[in-house]
Amino acid sequence: xDRRTVLKGLAGAGGLALTGLSAxxxxxxxxxxxxxxxxxxxLANFDPIWGTQYVVRNAAALVWDTLYGIDAQLxxxxxxxESEETSDDGKIWTFKLRPGLKFHDGEPVLAKDIVASLxxxxxxxxxxxxxxxxxxxxxxxxxxxxxxxxxxxxxxMLYALAKNNAPCSFIMPExxxxxxxxxxxxxxxxxxxxxxxxxxxxxxxxxxxxxxTDYVPRQEKASWLAGGKQIMVDRVEWIVMPDPATxxxxxxxxxxxxxxxxxxxxxxxxxxxxxxxxxxxxxLGNIGSFRMNHLFAxxxxxxxxxxxxxxxxxxDYMRAIVGDxxxxxxxxxxxxxxxxxxxxxxxxxxxxxxxxxxxAKKLLAESxxxxxxxxxxxAQDQPITKAQGDVTADLLKRLxxxxxxxxxxxxxxxSRRAAKTPPGQGGWNMFHSWHAGADCITPAAYTAIRAxxxxxxxxxxxxxxxxxxxxxxxxxxxxxxxxxAIGRVNKAAIEDVVYAPTGFFLTYTAWRKxxxxxxxxxxxxxxxxxxxx
Amino acid sequence: xxxxxxxxIVATLPVMAIVALFVFSLLYIAPGDPAVVIAGxxxxxxxxxxxxxxxxxxxxxLVQFGSWVWRILHGDLGTSIFTNLPVSAMIGQRLGPTLSxxxxxLLLTIVVAVPLGVVAAWKAGSLIDRxxxxxxxxxxxxxxxxxxxxxxxxxxLELEWLPVQGYTPLTQGxxxxxxxxxxxxxxxxxVYIALVARITRASMLEVLQQDYIRTAKAKxxxxxxxxxxxxxxxxxxxxxxxxxxxIALLIGGAVVTESVFAIPGLGRLTIDAIxxxxxxxxxxxxxxxxxxxxxxxxxxxxxxxxxxxxxxx
Numbered sequence: 001x002d003r004r005t006v007l008k009g010l011a012g013a014g015g016l017a018l019t020g021l022s023a024x025x026x027x028x029x030x031x032x033x034x035x036x037x038x039x040x041x042x043l044a045n046f047d048p049i050w051g052t053q054y055v056v057r058n059a060a061a062l063v064w065d066t067l068y069g070i071d072a073q074l075x076x077x078x079x080x081x082e083s084e085e086t087s088d089d090g091k092i093w094t095f096k097l098r099p100g101l102k103f104h105d106g107e108p109v110l111a112k113d114i115v116a117s118l119x120x121x122x123x124x125x126x127x128x129x130x131x132x133x134x135x136x137x138x139x140x141x142x143x144x145x146x147x148x149x150x151x152x153x154x155x156x157m158l159y160a161l162a163k164n165n166a167p168c169s170f171i172m173p174e175x176x177x178x179x180x181x182x183x184x185x186x187x188x189x190x191x192x193x194x195x196x197x198x199x200x201x202x203x204x205x206x207x208x209x210x211x212x213t214d215y216v217p218r219q220e221k222a223s224w225l226a227g228g229k230q231i232m233v234d235r236v237e238w239i240v241m242p243d244p245a246t247x248x249x250x251x252x253x254x255x256x257x258x259x260x261x262x263x264x265x266x267x268x269x270x271x272x273x274x275x276x277x278x279x280x281x282x283x284l285g286n287i288g289s290f291r292m293n294h295l296f297a298x299x300x301x302x303x304x305x306x307x308x309x310x311x312x313x314x315x316d317y318m319r320a321i322v323g324d325x326x327x328x329x330x331x332x333x334x335x336x337x338x339x340x341x342x343x344x345x346x347x348x349x350x351x352x353x354x355x356x357x358x359x360a361k362k363l364l365a366e367s368x369x370x371x372x373x374x375x376x377x378x379a380q381d382q383p384i385t386k387a388q389g390d391v392t393a394d395l396l397k398r399l400x401x402x403x404x405x406x407x408x409x410x411x412x413x414x415s416r417r418a419a420k421t422p423p424g425q426g427g428w429n430m431f432h433s434w435h436a437g438a439d440c441i442t443p444a445a446y447t448a449i450r451a452x453x454x455x456x457x458x459x460x461x462x463x464x465x466x467x468x469x470x471x472x473x474x475x476x477x478x479x480x481x482x483x484x485a486i487g488r489v490n491k492a493a494i495e496d497v498v499y500a501p502t503g504f505f506l507t508y509t510a511w512r513k514x515x516x517x518x519x520x521x522x523x524x525x526x527x528x529x530x531x532x533x
Numbered sequence: 534x535x536x537x538x539x540x541x542i543v544a545t546l547p548v549m550a551i552v553a554l555f556v557f558s559l560l561y562i563a564p565g566d567p568a569v570v571i572a573g574x575x576x577x578x579x580x581x582x583x584x585x586x587x588x589x590x591x592x593x594x595l596v597q598f599g600s601w602v603w604r605i606l607h608g609d610l611g612t613s614i615f616t617n618l619p620v621s622a623m624i625g626q627r628l629g630p631t632l633s634x635x636x637x638x639l640l641l642t643i644v645v646a647v648p649l650g651v652v653a654a655w656k657a658g659s660l661i662d663r664x665x666x667x668x669x670x671x672x673x674x675x676x677x678x679x680x681x682x683x684x685x686x687x688x689x690l691e692l693e694w695l696p697v698q699g700y701t702p703l704t705q706g707x708x709x710x711x712x713x714x715x716x717x718x719x720x721x722x723x724v725y726i727a728l729v730a731r732i733t734r735a736s737m738l739e740v741l742q743q744d745y746i747r748t749a750k751a752k753x754x755x756x757x758x759x760x761x762x763x764x765x766x767x768x769x770x771x772x773x774x775x776x777x778x779x780i781a782l783l784i785g786g787a788v789v790t791e792s793v794f795a796i797p798g799l800g801r802l803t804i805d806a807i808x809x810x811x812x813x814x815x816x817x818x819x820x821x822x823x824x825x826x827x828x829x830x831x832x833x834x835x836x837x838x839x840x841x842x843x844x845x846x
Contacts, residue, residue: 042805044615044616044805044809045571045615045616045617047617050571051571051615052572124580180587182583182584182586182587183587184617186617202626202627202797203613203615203616203618203623203805204797204801204802204805205627205795205797205801206797239699239795240795240797241698241795242792242795242801242804242805243792243793243795245682245793246685246697246698246792246793246794246795247795249685249686249689249690249697249698250697250698250699250795252690253689253690253693253696253697255696255697255698255699381808408564409565409808410808411564411565411566411569411570411808411809411810412564412565414565414566414569414570415564415565415566415569416564418566418569418578418581447577455577457577458578
């Protein structure tokens, strides 16, 4: 008998005497039917259209289904849809739903639900907004058929409906989907493979999903968001752990089964444990970045921005983020996710090879920089931004710049970066961020690459050439045309330094060896995942 | 006594009002914007502004404050900006774990610290006294999270006696409830035990010099009776005061402890709300904590009359 048993016995006896309550016996089978998962972040809200955080998207993929789903080859595949037709002029799309689709409340999925859901999604999604801009009408033809009539062709329609970038076009019952897209829904009824157990939701601590027994998976093999979403467990519990060391200990101790994103520092410990598997989680990885404010000196002059690119070492940034594990990073002479079908690094020479500080200093001097402070916002509560901020501060100092290093938290950076006032009056010159590689495959959902001045993302870059080439990508009709367009976008965006890419990095995921079926992808896919006792 | 208690409760109202105004003002001027967090990293400034409007964050300070106070007066703490759940419900979900943690820690402290302090005073200057006081200094010096990690490593990972993290409600059994609280309570209680042990020792040392103790010894009373019945009762006022003040320490320490041991309590809720700028939740929790603190002080004042009959209100 070990000490724990003794303690348990003593406390159990005391407990019985005091409260009359005893611990329930948990059968091994029940444990094997519950998958305990540590997500990347807290599921603080659960409206995938209102809140576009990745963690919301990841949880929503369990509860709400989509018309199409992106597969591992980055191709849109039918999901809730049985068939689609396009008119010869490409302006009329007619879609037919699969038969037998049901919401979690038992009601059938009807075309009117799709119309309401797509309308709400389109109001918040960059591609959806593009569709709305050319929309003539979106109507239900009958219970299973709906029609989207456009004023001009939109070749990327299926990609827009399938993409995994937040917000995804999740389908909800009409009564829920009619909620203002800028207000939260209060009912979480979907038609996806799992139901959300709202009564067990403790935001910041735990979210529970239960298998939806009436779900009819497709016959095809599951591949990312496409194919048959077969759920192998009865229950998935998301357990939020703010402290990585605690999550690592809980995984080692068998208190949780799968940890979405262990930090690099703790991975060696996990790899040593014979009961734990560790592998790259998302092959599409992330792109590190910092943005310069194009509205104010010194970075309103392209020469100053180019000087920074000329001097920055992506290796320094990547090692600061992921440590010495060379499998986790690579240099990225451009803005798009490497190893994807349309990847092109045209024009990326300035980011390659030996760093030339002398040339960079000369270019910086030509830009007229005369020692004014450069306000650099660095969120200390995000390891990735903190690591990048430290490297940038060193880089700027070596360039002879006067760095005003503002160490703050992510909430403050998020607010302050929206200020268009001069840096000395509450504005800024630089801030650090990163982008999921899944968002950076093409310009479709890539807000950070847009360079339409006042309408662009923070930093408000204005680069007519970049915008022209982005339009070219949207009009492309084949993969070759797309790839060529991506190359031109990359070249133009580097020439005008829309932002500074600091490299491409990957992260690990870790799970207990009694769990099987985990696949690599831009989000954790629970279909096909099973657990033995 | 009853009228005193009533007067003290009424007196908490202006205190709470000042706390409310202070907290609301502080959050209003603090940098950060919940709309930005909600909108996500890729949102446009227009999206952020629309969200600000939908949340009513674009209204003037006085309008926002007035509407908040009006709701509070109607017993409504508001709705979380992020979860869309009532703040009172969120606090209700988190109250159990934090209360459990604090109760177990408090019991552990009293059971361990008071006897240690009494023994240290009784054996003042001896090796036992030095060991106990050495432990007290150690307990003071170690941050809660360091103790927490050490305990988790030894007792959870190496020995596998106790779980690393989590919380199980008492309704699911006494042992499941207790086993999740043992390590966090020890981690949280270290500083507190050290503090109470030192105060108990100091207070007891003074009492043990009194004439009535010498008289008790002369009458042939046993050492235990002298220490724990006659001396401790007379030394109790400062000890009770420190235990009361220590509850504030516990509230602060719970924030760290709950994060280290992944306990879904009010401490973690506070941190999450601050990081996301979830104003209604922050305001609700601070109001609750300030109310608890005022109430604890009132309880201490009442307990004074029980341990020292000379005190009257």
